[in-house]
Amino acid sequence: MVNQIWEERDRSGSGGSKAWVWILILLIVVGVAGYFAYQMYKEKNSTATSSKTTSSGEKITISQKILDNKFGWLGGGADDDGSIIVESGGAWVRPHPGAFVWDMMQKSANAEIDFTAADKEVKSYEKNNLGILVTIWPFADWDQKDLANAADCKVASNDEFLAKNDEKGRGSYLPEYRCNPGDWKAYQEFVEKIVERYDGDGINDMPGLTIPIKYWEVMNEPDLQYQNTQPAGATKSLTFYKQGPTEYADLLIKTSVPIRSADPDAKILIAGAAGADPNQLGFYKSVFTNKETISAFDIGNIHCISNDQKTHDFNVAPYKSMLDSAGVSGKPIWVTEAEAMYGKSGDENYQTTKTSTAGALAAGAAKIFFTRYELDDTRTDMSKKSEGGTYPSAEKYAEIIKSSSN
Numbered sequence: 001m002v003n004q005i006w007e008e009r010d011r012s013g014s015g016g017s018k019a020w021v022w023i024l025i026l027l028i029v030v031g032v033a034g035y036f037a038y039q040m041y042k043e044k045n046s047t048a049t050s051s052k053t054t055s056s057g058e059k060i061t062i063s064q065k066i067l068d069n070k071f072g073w074l075g076g077g078a079d080d081d082g083s084i085i086v087e088s089g090g091a092w093v094r095p096h097p098g099a100f101v102w103d104m105m106q107k108s109a110n111a112e113i114d115f116t117a118a119d120k121e122v123k124s125y126e127k128n129n130l131g132i133l134v135t136i137w138p139f140a141d142w143d144q145k146d147l148a149n150a151a152d153c154k155v156a157s158n159d160e161f162l163a164k165n166d167e168k169g170r171g172s173y174l175p176e177y178r179c180n181p182g183d184w185k186a187y188q189e190f191v192e193k194i195v196e197r198y199d200g201d202g203i204n205d206m207p208g209l210t211i212p213i214k215y216w217e218v219m220n221e222p223d224l225q226y227q228n229t230q231p232a233g234a235t236k237s238l239t240f241y242k243q244g245p246t247e248y249a250d251l252l253i254k255t256s257v258p259i260r261s262a263d264p265d266a267k268i269l270i271a272g273a274a275g276a277d278p279n280q281l282g283f284y285k286s287v288f289t290n291k292e293t294i295s296a297f298d299i300g301n302i303h304c305i306s307n308d309q310k311t312h313d314f315n316v317a318p319y320k321s322m323l324d325s326a327g328v329s330g331k332p333i334w335v336t337e338a339e340a341m342y343g344k345s346g347d348e349n350y351q352t353t354k355t356s357t358a359g360a361l362a363a364g365a366a367k368i369f370f371t372r373y374e375l376d377d378t379r380t381d382m383s384k385k386s387e388g389g390t391y392p393s394a395e396k397y398a399e400i401i402k403s404s405s406n
Helices: 003-054 064-069 083-088 114-127 184-198 245-260 278-287 293-296 314-327 346-363 394-405
Strands: 071-074 092-094 131-136 215-216 267-269 300-305 333-339 365-370
Touching: 003 131, 071 083, 092 215, 092 365, 131 184, 215 245, 245 267, 245 278, 245 293, 245 346, 278 314, 300 314, 314 333, 314 346, 333 346, 346 365, 346 394
Parallel strands: 071 092, 071 365, 092 131, 131 215, 215 267, 300 333, 333 365
Antiparallel strands: none
16 A cells, blocks of 8 residues: 555655655554554453462462371460460361351451451461361351340350450450351351362462461350250350251251352361260261261361260260261261360379370371360460460370370
8 A cells, every 4th residue: 555655656746745644644543553452462461460360379288297197276365376286296276266256257248258367367377387177156146136036046144255254365256146147148158258268279368378278167066055054153154056956957058068169178077066975966966867967077076075084085986986876987087175184183184185195096086186285284275385484284295196196
């Protein structure tokens, strides 16, 4: 086309000036078109790169060293970083109750989830390279206080896990109402979002996450006060759940759905049984009459608060027997609260703890989480050191762990 214009210029003479105008217009059009084409390409390429960064980040996993370690402790307060766990030879922590409480993290069904406390908790334990077992608490006062059965869901005013009664500096609390969620949709969306944030798949993860959370426990000890009454004159009360096995089965199933949706690799723990008496184990046997529950969890869960004097195995053998009788076999068993503190001295407690640890492992326990750090039977939070700046029983626990690992 340019050649044609020049030919026209040669033939027309004075018409050459018009040809130059057309050439200038043509160059401007080509330049503008090229500029916009480049900007569109640049924007498209930039968007693709940004999408790759936020949606396909680096995947992280729990190290094999942590996975192979069989021991952990309950978390001991808002500022605990798990130093005693490392000193004692463990590699796992179970914050209790921890920051993953629906009421703490979300103030209404449509509110944004506040990850501040949960992120702080996770980052604190990451400092010592600890694997974290999270307990999901499905309670929010705003969700339950207007339910038709709200009065039946409210715990006693002296419940020790209410914020106003916290004497241990836990930094977290449980709300007053402790039944199943009223708004299941809102609850399941909450669960899916918290699992997604900490699963380590590189998509919408917590900034700076180094150790993913792959183990999630659906509430805690729903059997504790089931069909029991609080002793008269008790100064403190403790009820984790105000409903029964049928309702807990529903909770377990409906919590497992968003967990598996967000992270197919996640492992789900059923709530820990408070002990091994017939009432406590009977609660779970009733849960398993709903056969959907069997596929809703991956790991069994038993507690022993110094109540295994008959078996000396942190209640693992009777719990396993209950699972077998209910048709639930082949699942690993974790002891997520373990103590055998029924000696008369720290030395005796060391021996009973050592015996029960060995017994639990022999009975099939895959992991054990101790509840106390002092073997002289105190209830001091694990985050506190002695006046000498050490954890008094760390060396003894290290001996227990070492002897049990041989």
